[in-house]
Amino acid sequence: MTPISRIWPVLTLAAFIGTAPELALAHAQGHEGESGFWAGFTHPMLGWDHVAAMVAVGLWGAFLGAPAIWLLPVIFPLVMAFGALIGILGFSLPLVEAGIALSGVVLGLMILLKAKPALWMAATLVGLFAIFHGFAHGAELPSSAHAYAFIIGFVIATGLLHMAGIAFGALTRWPAGTLAVQSTGAVIAGVGTVFLFNLV
Amino acid sequence: MTTLCLVALSSPALAHAPSPGLQGFWRGFLHPLTDPMQYPVLIAFALAIGPLGLAAVRRSLLAFGLSTVLGFAAGIAIGTTAFPTGTTTALLSIAAILSLAAILRAPLPPTLCALTGILAGGLAGFANVPEQGEMAAFVVTSLGSLVAVNIVAMLTTTGIDYLGEEYDWPWLANAWRVLAAWTLAIAVLTLAITLR
Numbered sequence: 001m002t003p004i005s006r007i008w009p010v011l012t013l014a015a016f017i018g019t020a021p022e023l024a025l026a027h028a029q030g031h032e033g034e035s036g037f038w039a040g041f042t043h044p045m046l047g048w049d050h051v052a053a054m055v056a057v058g059l060w061g062a063f064l065g066a067p068a069i070w071l072l073p074v075i076f077p078l079v080m081a082f083g084a085l086i087g088i089l090g091f092s093l094p095l096v097e098a099g100i101a102l103s104g105v106v107l108g109l110m111i112l113l114k115a116k117p118a119l120w121m122a123a124t125l126v127g128l129f130a131i132f133h134g135f136a137h138g139a140e141l142p143s144s145a146h147a148y149a150f151i152i153g154f155v156i157a158t159g160l161l162h163m164a165g166i167a168f169g170a171l172t173r174w175p176a177g178t179l180a181v182q183s184t185g186a187v188i189a190g191v192g193t194v195f196l197f198n199l200v
Numbered sequence: 201m202t203t204l205c206l207v208a209l210s211s212p213a214l215a216h217a218p219s220p221g222l223q224g225f226w227r228g229f230l231h232p233l234t235d236p237m238q239y240p241v242l243i244a245f246a247l248a249i250g251p252l253g254l255a256a257v258r259r260s261l262l263a264f265g266l267s268t269v270l271g272f273a274a275g276i277a278i279g280t281t282a283f284p285t286g287t288t289t290a291l292l293s294i295a296a297i298l299s300l301a302a303i304l305r306a307p308l309p310p311t312l313c314a315l316t317g318i319l320a321g322g323l324a325g326f327a328n329v330p331e332q333g334e335m336a337a338f339v340v341t342s343l344g345s346l347v348a349v350n351i352v353a354m355l356t357t358t359g360i361d362y363l364g365e366e367y368d369w370p371w372l373a374n375a376w377r378v379l380a381a382w383t384l385a386i387a388v389l390t391l392a393i394t395l396r
Contacts, residue, residue, distance in 0.1 A: 073378050073381070074303060074381040081384070081385035081389050082388075084385075084392075085389065085392050088392045089396065141393065151389045151390055152236060152239070155385045155389070156382060159381075159382050
């Protein structure tokens with residue numbers, strides 16, 4: 001182990017502690033960046049249709065195993081960024097909310113049925129739904145300087161929801177865990193169906 | 201960890217006016233840490249170089265450090281206000297390219313590692329030139345910014361290298377790819393709202 005590698009954890013901690021007083025400064029000066037980040041972070045978290053679909057991506061990835069377990073959470077934010085780009089640039093996309101709800105239904109069913117399609121099919125399906133989720137985030141982006149922090153917030157929140165799904169999906173190594181994950185898939189499909197029928 | 205620290209601790213970007221003494225150094229130090237345009241390139245640099253091993257890390261960090269000074273000098277000579285959008289566009293474009301390299305786990309040869317450090321460091325130095333002011337205040341504020349970008353680059357890059365060399369976690373390489381995907385998404389979207 002090199003000297004610089006040995007001291008890295010200490011330096012990181014020092015950087016964290018050293019920068020911490022900035023929190024107080026941020027409160028003293030205003031909440032713009034903070035509220036932008038928080039607004040973006042909570043945006044995917046506060047919509048059950050978003051939460052269900054994001055967790056489903058992670059859960060399905062866990063069911064599919066490598067390389068899908070890491071490929072789906074890589075593909076989703078990239079295509080989501082493309083969808084958000086469409087929204088930011090002012091283009092229209094039909095049936096956005098229906099597409100988001102449908103993502104919950106389809107991905108939930110995939111988990112419930114333990115579906116294991118070819119990797120390219122799984123990636124295409126997840127990528128397709130990511131466009132709708134990204135468009136919704138992009139279209140609702142604040143127009144002020146908060147937008148930068150908002151973007152960071154919603155991308156991280158989306159990724160963390162995937163991680164939560166993957167973590168929960170790790171239960172599939174046990175029979176009871178598999179049943180729990182499949183049941184969660186059923187719940188996700190149910191949530192998606194509720195949102196879908198509220199729309200249609 | 202460092203990434204999350206930077207994001208969580210972000211405050212409204214401080215006006216980059218030079219201040220004298222320790223406060224000036226601190227204001228300069230915080231500037232790259234509070235500028236959302238600089239996160240993606242610093243993180244993407246670490247994600248592209250960190251997993252390549254210690255030799256690549258050393259080479260890239262050396263190039264990065266020297267280039268921050270050169271980029272900073274260029275910023276003073278040219279004047280950063282002449283290209284406000286251009287600097288941001290370049291920072292985010294480089295961030296997107298480096299993120300993509302990290303996702304693809306591109307085995308960058310030594311020359312490209314050095315070039316990566318030169319580009320990322322040069323742009324980071326260019327983007328951290330404070331506004332004009334009293335010479336002493338300008339110097340300490342600038343010093344703070346340059347120290348900060350180099351510390352962030354060093355901690356994140358060596359951190360990734362350290363974790364890869366010390367721990368045999370099979371999921372770690374894929375975790376960096378996922379993080380690179382987030383960084384790429386952030387860079388592309390930030391670029392979009394900058395250019396719209």
